[in-house]
Amino acid sequence: MMNYKGYTASVEYDSDDRCFSGVVTNIADTVYFEGTSVNELEKAFRAAVDAYLAHCKKIGKSPDKPFSGTFNVRLDPALHRQAATLARAGGKSLNTFVAEAVHRAIVSSRG
Numbered sequence: 001m002m003n004y005k006g007y008t009a010s011v012e013y014d015s016d017d018r019c020f021s022g023v024v025t026n027i028a029d030t031v032y033f034e035g036t037s038v039n040e041l042e043k044a045f046r047a048a049v050d051a052y053l054a055h056c057k058k059i060g061k062s063p064d065k066p067f068s069g070t071f072n073v074r075l076d077p078a079l080h081r082q083a084a085t086l087a088r089a090g091g092k093s094l095n096t097f098v099a100e101a102v103h104r105a106i107v108s109s110r111g
Helices: 038-059 079-089 094-109
Strands: 002-004 009-016 019-024 033-035
Touching: 002 038, 009 038, 019 038, 033 038, 079 094
Parallel strands: none
Antiparallel strands: 002 009, 009 019, 019 033
């Protein structure tokens, strides 16, 4: 993982092309970059983020903000009560209970 100005990217290596490619992962917009060495890749990542921010400014669009790790969840009150009760019974906060449930759902979706 690479980080710059709060933006995070994942990187893959293509042995056929002998090239690294990366994409910013913590925003909804697509920001892609590549390089043939680690130094070139790091420079390309910073340049891609800077270009994305400049482009957004130029067209008057607010850039997508990196995911903060915080979001609000609205539940039916009965479901909220059940989740809070299970969390408490397990000695966990509701936040931890929900985070673990989301994690399990993601892991199980990967097969």
